[in-house]
Amino acid sequence: MLEIRGLKKSFGSLEVLRGIDLTVNKGDVVAILGSSGSGKTTLLRCLNFLEASDEGTMVFDGETFQMAQMRKKDVARLRAKTAFVFQDYNLFLNKTALQNVTEGLIVARRMPKDQAVELGRRMLAKVGLSDREGHYPSQLSGGQQQRVAIARALATDPEIIYFDEPTSALDPELTGEVLSVMRNLAEEGRTMLVVTHEMGFARHVSNRVVFMAEGDVVESGASQDVFDHPQQERTRAFLRNIYQAGVPAD
Ligand SMILES: Nc1ncnc2c1ncn2[C@@H]1O[C@H](COP(=O)(O)OP(=O)(O)O)[C@@H](O)[C@H]1O
Ligand SMILES: [Mg+2]
Known part of the structure; x- marks a missing residue:
């Protein structure tokens, strides 16, 4: 349904996205994990054209777009098929x-x-x-x-909903009610791309995980596989840190 190839974005001399490839199929719940500063928010903003990309191809519902040269009317048309949930609600x-x-x-x-x-x-x-x-x-x-x-x-x-750390501004006792709504949406088959630090959600609700570091996708795959058998040392280090910090409940 959504396919991204070679997405690049720099701010001045800072290369924030170094050639991201990403596929989201209908009904997928994809969790994007990664340390602060790895480019997750910039990725979502580029996908929704809140930020102009430098390079990259998007295929949405079979239509191909060059992300660095988007026409206004295509942006409007694509945005109408998507929705964005921000960290700070934006109400x-x-x-x-x-x-x-x-x-x-x-x-x-x-x-x-x-x-x-x-x-x-x-x-x-x-x-x-x-x-x-x-x-x-x-x-x-x-x-x-x-x-x-x-x-x-x-x-x-929307055909796909982008979430950027939807629970990270919340007091811990309030994250559950939001995650439970998101879990219901996942069970209804909603297609979602979710930047999150909620490891329980990433592991048990999302079916796929994408791990980013320094503007690259380091590892991606089925959630269970990435959590149980991470292939890359950087993924292992990230998961080790998170679990040692005692963040996730499971
Ligand atoms: N508008 C901007 N101008 C300059 N640098 C930016 C801008 N937005 C993000 N950055 C930088 O890009 C990098 C990635 O940021 P971001 O996408 O917010 O990462 P994450 O969401 O993974 O924490 C960071 O180094 C950040 O400082
Ligand atoms: Mg962010």
């Missing part, structure tokens, strides 16, 4: 939970308001927030705000 603070979900539907997609409200309510129900539709972000916990952001992403029925 409109002056809009209610329901309005945050319906805004894009009404403004960008020109959906009639009553239809958008109906769909928005269904999406809030999906993330367990039916009783919070009239609340503003400041009246919601971080976990609830992130679930609103996920409801907003789902409302456009």
Whole structure:
């Protein structure tokens, strides 16, 4: 469904992505792991054209694009098929939970308001927030705000959802509710590309893992294989560090 070949990106003289290859099939949940600074956020931003790439080819639904030379209308068309969930939720603070979900539907997609409200309510129900539709972000916990952001992403029925560390801004006791919503989406067969430090999620929910270091994909494969039999020393060192730090629960 999504195939990336040779994606490169530099900021000035700093080469942040050194030729990334990545394949995401329909229904895949791909976890992207890697230390801070390895280029994970830049990768997602390039995939959604929030950042211009220097080189690389994208094949999306069988259509091929040169990522360094994107036409505006192709960017708009591709973005309409994808959704992005950010670390810090990116909600409109002056809009209610329901309005945050319906805004894009009404403004960008020109959906009639009553239809958008109906769909928005269904999406809030999906993330367990039916009783919070009239609340503003400041009246919601971080976990609830992130679930609103996920409801907003789902409302456009995207072919793929990109998540950039969706739980890393949350207090530990709130990560579970967000991960459980994401697990439900995975079980429904949603295609997701998730940058995460949640090793439990990467190991048990995602079916594939991509490990990045210094702008390269060092290792990728089936989640169980990468966790149980990492082939590369850098992957082993990363996993060792994470587990020694006591981060994951399992
Ligand atoms: N807009 C930018 N301008 C300059 N350098 C950047 C910019 N965005 C990211 N970088 C640098 O690119 C590298 C990778 O960053 P990032 O993609 O955020 O990594 P990660 O998400 O894996 O922590 C870092 O060295 C970071 O400082
Ligand atoms: Mg990042």
